[in-house]
Amino acid sequence: MINLIWAMTSNRLIGKNNKIPWHVKEDLLYYKEKTKGQVVLMGENTYYSLKGYYKDKPLPYGKIYVASLxxxxxxDAVKIDDVVSFxxxxxxxxxxxxxxxIYKLALDYADRLYISIIxxxxxxxxxxxxxxxxxxNLISEKETEKVKYLVYERKDI
Ligand SMILES: NC(=O)c1ccc[n+]([C@@H]2O[C@H](COP(=O)([O-])OP(=O)(O)OC[C@H]3O[C@@H](n4cnc5c(N)ncnc54)[C@H](OP(=O)(O)O)[C@@H]3O)[C@@H](O)[C@H]2O)c1
Structure with missing residues (x-):
């Protein structure tokens, strides 16, 4: 099962200077709850971004794959040089x-999408x-003052 998880504004903004452009604690907690201890795939830029946030602490995942050319x-990660084959x-x-x-390469293979609209x-x-x-198909929708949380599942799985 391939899950994509991301937070974006209504115009699809996701990053600024290799960081997240906002600080919305409830969405951070949502992301952490979904991904803690999981097997994750990320691009090299995101890996260094997360390392910056976590400083000397280990990243909170079960296994990390880093896509890098x-x-x-x-x-602390397994390097992947061909995301699509992987x-x-x-x-x-x-x-x-x-x-x-990496989202762009992975969208065609996604079974489930966890989208937070900031x-x-x-x-x-x-x-x-x-x-x-x-x-x-939209399988879950929840809205708070700051975030709309949407979960979609591919129709043919
Ligand atoms: N809002 C959110 O939910 C969210 C989540 C994660 C990240 N972000 C933000 O997104 C931004 C980073 O995104 P990004 O696109 O710059 O970087 P990225 O996707 O994290 O990393 C890109 C890396 O992937 C490598 N790559 C590209 N195609 C590949 C392939 N086919 N196989 C293996 N590796 C491949 C690239 O290598 P080359 O450089 O050699 O091409 C590059 O090193 C940051 O601002 C970050 O904060 C936001």
Whole structure:
């Protein structure tokens, strides 16, 4: 099962200077609750972004795959140099946690989408790719003052 999880504004903004553009605690808690101890796939930029947030603390995942085309080595992660082949062969319950370039490659393989729509206007430089929900059913919807939480599941699984 391939899950994508992300938070974006209504115009699909997701990042600023390799960080999250907002600080919305309830969404952070939602993300942590969904991904804690899970197998995750992330791009190299997101990996360094998370390392910046966690500083010397270990990242809170069961297993980390980092997509990278560089020669860098990741002590706490398995390096993936071909995301599409990796996703096609995946048998794990995997959470794809960003960023933009990895979401773009993973959308066609996603079974489930956890989307947090962050309310308000923010500035940034990184956007979730445009995508269609035609092949997905909305299975859960919850709204608070700050966030709309949507969960979609692929129709043919
Ligand atoms: N709001 C959210 O939910 C959320 C979640 C996660 C991240 N973000 C934000 O998103 C931004 C980062 O996104 P990003 O797109 O810049 O970076 P990214 O997706 O985290 O990482 C991109 C990395 O993937 C590598 N890559 C590209 N294609 C690949 C392939 N086919 N196989 C293996 N590796 C491949 C790239 O290598 P090359 O550089 O060599 O091309 C690059 O090192 C940050 O601002 C972060 O805060 C937001």
């Amino acid at each position: 560089s020669d860098n080595v990741f002590a 996703l096609k062969e995946n048998k794990e319950d995997l959470f794809v946690v960003g960023g933009a370039s 309310k308000g206007d923010y500035e940034g430089d990184t956007y979730f790719p445009s995508f269609s929900l035609d092949k997905f």
